[in-house]
Amino acid sequence: MGQLGNMDEVPLTFDVPSNKTVDVKRANTIMIKTSGNEKMCYTFFACCGDETKLPPLLIFKRKTMPKDVIPHGIYVHVHSKGWKDGEGMKLWLEKVWSKHPGGHLKKPSLLVCDHSKAHVTESTKRLATKLKMHLAVIPGGLTSQLQPLDISVNKLFKKFMHEEWAKWIEAPSHHVTPGGRAKQPSISNVCEWVKNSWQRVKSETILSLSKNVALAMH
Secondary structure, three states, X not given: OOOEEEEEXXXXXXXXXXXXXXXXXXXXXXXXXXXXXXXXXXXXXXXXXXXXXXXXXXXXXXXXXOOOOOOOOOEEEEXXXXXXXXXXXXXHHHHOHHXXXXXOOOOOEEEEEEOOHHHOOHHHHHHHHHOOEEEEEEXXXXXXXXXXXXXXXXXXXXXXXXXXXXXXXXXXXXXXXXXXXXXXXXXXXXXXXXXXXXXXXXXXXXXXXXXXXXXXXX
């Protein structure tokens, strides 16, 4: 089962406010505390059928690599428009998937992913062949039914991300700008939230996910 994997990308913003609020009934205005920053990044996730969770890869919308300290166990890529491009997929295959258990030995493996353009480029296919990896691409429009990570993990991960963000923005030591607005989170902050949130996804959830992967392949 360790050579069977599932990969997905989750779009995230630097601000992660809840979509639910509590206030006085019929209140005309409901205040939501944010840093006023809505920058987008993509997070590549993957896990194997033996419950192994692979390190996340984050793609940030910028032109140059950040100088921030990146937490151990997190990979970072940049794109001027924040897209999950073929270069990001190549980096993920080389830095993450090739190092999964059995990856160093280039054991034959199977990776389930959705029908994103970055997943089916010729360069991606060539690298997959080099790594002895077979791609099982989910047909367009069926992700919500056949993408195990999308079904079982992403919602839980986003919940943990909101909790990490809420702790950060409500901290007594949180700094504000001269204009009184909360300072935007750094790339280091976002990477740390992703790392903590991914660590909180339990192995039992991954085990259930692996069964869904197997079912998706039949």
